[in-house]
Structures are given as C-alpha cells and as structure tokens.
Amino acid sequence: MAIIGTGATSVQCIPHLGASAQHLYVFQRTPSSIDVRNNRETDPEWANSLEPGWQQRRMDNFNILVMGGDQDEDLVADGWTDIFRNLTGIAAKTASRELGRRLTSKEKADLMELADFQKMNQVRARAETIVQDPATAEALKPWYRQFCKRPCFHDEYLPTFNQPNVTLVDTDGKGVDRITETGIVVGDTEYEVDCIIFATGFEVGTSYTRRAGYDIIGRNGQTLSDKWANGWRTLHGLQTNGFPNYFFLGFTQTAVTVNVPHALNEQAKHVTYILDQAHQQGATRVEATPEAEEMWLAEMQDKARIAEKFYAECTPGYYNNEGKPGNPNGFFAGT
Structure with missing residues (x-):
C-alpha cells in the first residue's frame, strides 16, 4: 500500500494505515511540522462541572488569543494558542513591559523571527527524538518558517515510522515521478503496491463554480x-x-x-x-x-x-x- 502526501490529511491517516497494512510506503514531497497534540480522555467530573455557555466562552477566548489579543487565562491551551502567544503581539507586549518602552518595528520582526526559529527547532528536535532511524528522522524535519505550511499536531504520526512495515520515501521536494501499472516510481526506483491513497491536498482557492457543476446567474x-x-x-x-x-x-x-x-x-x-x-x-x-x-x-x-x-x-x-x-x-x- 502507498499514500502520496504528508500534509494534514495524511498525518491523520498514516497511523491507522501503518497499524493495518502489510507494508506502507509514504511518499513525501515536503515534511509537515508535527508538534505535540497531547490528546487524552476527557475527565467526566470536569465535564460535569462546566457551566452553561462554556462552549462560546472557550471559542471567544481561543479566537482572541490566536488573533494576538490578551486573556487572563488560556481556556483551550493547545498547540495553536502556544504558537500564537509566541509569534504575535503578546510576545511583543511582554518584551515591551520588560524594557519599559514600545518596541520598534524591526525589534518586533526580530522577536517574531527568533520565536519562530525556536519553535521550529523544537519541532525538528521532536522528530529526531521520536524517530529511531536517523535518515528518516532527518527527512521528517520541516526546514521552513512556522506558517509556510499548516502546522500539524499528532501524538502517533512520528512513532509510526518506527514500525518495520512503514517506509518513508522522501522525494526531496520533487514529488513522485510517475505511476505505473504496478507501482510508483521515484528516481530510478519503482515501489510495487496494490493500492494507492492520494492525500495530495485540495484546492483552497478553487474558482467558485468550477467544482459545483452549476453557475450562479445574477x-x-x-x-x-x-x-x-x-x-x-x-x-x-x-x-x-x-x-x-x-x-x-x-x-x-x-x-x-x-x-x-x-x-x-x-x-x-x-x-x-x-x-x-x-x-x-x-x-x-x-x-x-x-x-x-x-x-x-x-x-x-x-x-x-x-x-x-x-x-x-x-x-x-x-x-x-x-x-x-x-x-x-x-x-x-x-x-
């Protein structure tokens, strides 16, 4: 079995495919940024303690934080709010208070770039720590700025590459060369597979009517x-x-x-x-x-x-x- 793509869709599929496929080949153009999700069961006592309106309060709190606003408490406290606390105006406001003055535009830009580098270094170090094969771990490291691609969060994705039946095929940013009757070709190597899953993304900016099959008339x-x-x-x-x-x-x-x-x-x-x-x-x-x-x-x-x-x-x-x-x-x- 093969899956082409390592974006958000593939990140969710691969742990399940790796658990059931005889052998899974993962064809990668560019690695995703995979941070901790920290998924866990919900405590029933905590759930029963929630007061009416808790959903809207959490939504509002989350949205303010990811837009760079201040909140006394982070009610969601996930990877998204962690990123935005560091990469938006919140970090700049904290630095301004420590300095006793407003930051210049250059200082804000430098601060965000440093925070970005620190976060991505953390993500790359996580791949190196979890994935046992050094070459595979290196290929799974995302060498780009945080929001060049959609950040992903998963607890089982990286460990899946430690399974003997899972092989990462890194195409060095080029993608697969071609598909044959029996498999997928990358470079001089053909990987024989009996099933191909296309996780090659979707058209975020598709023209409004091209996929609908009808047009709107004004x-x-x-x-x-x-x-x-x-x-x-x-x-x-x-x-x-x-x-x-x-x-x-x-x-x-x-x-x-x-x-x-x-x-x-x-x-x-x-x-x-x-x-x-x-x-x-x-x-x-x-x-x-x-x-x-x-x-x-x-x-x-x-x-x-x-x-x-x-x-x-x-x-x-x-x-x-x-x-x-x-x-x-x-x-x-x-x-």
Missing part, C-alpha cells in the same frame, strides 16, 4: 464565474454587486481563523442581522455597491502585501499558491 444574465474571472470582488467576503440577496459563507475574501466553525458562526450571525435589518426596514433586496467592492478590494490588497512577501520565501504549498504568485484561484485570490 442581474442581466451575468454569471458569477464571468464576474470573478479575474479574481474575487466582494464586500466583506459576503456579497458581490449584481447578485442581490446572495450571501457567501466561508473564506471568500473574508477573515481566516484557525477555528473554522467559529468563523462560519460569526458569518451566519452577521447575515442574520443584515436580513433582520432589511425586514424591519421593509426592504426586499440587499446588495453590495460597486464602491463598497472597490473599498474592500483595496483593503485586501493593502493587507496582503506583508503576507505575500513572507510566503514568497516559503516552500510550495497551498498557503502560497504552490509557489505561483498571481494565481487568481489561489489562497490570495482577489488580492
């Missing part, structure tokens, strides 16, 4: 795919001119957060508020204006400059459009 017969042929144009990622009463929920030119259900919940509440206001005013149509679209597009372009500079230096992945700047359907589509 005013004067204009299709959404035509309007967005050269990139997204929205107001707050929720509406676009020419398509009244049509709302987009998801990551369409809107906020991206670690907790996707939280983002969707906030969007749903906002859309409900808009519809309620329209109802109270007796309106039958809600639509973004062209001027509002231009304003929001300018905001996206302004804020994307920093991210694009950072991701231009990263190894290819969906965060940087597979290393292809300007891709209209990529992660920075419409910016």
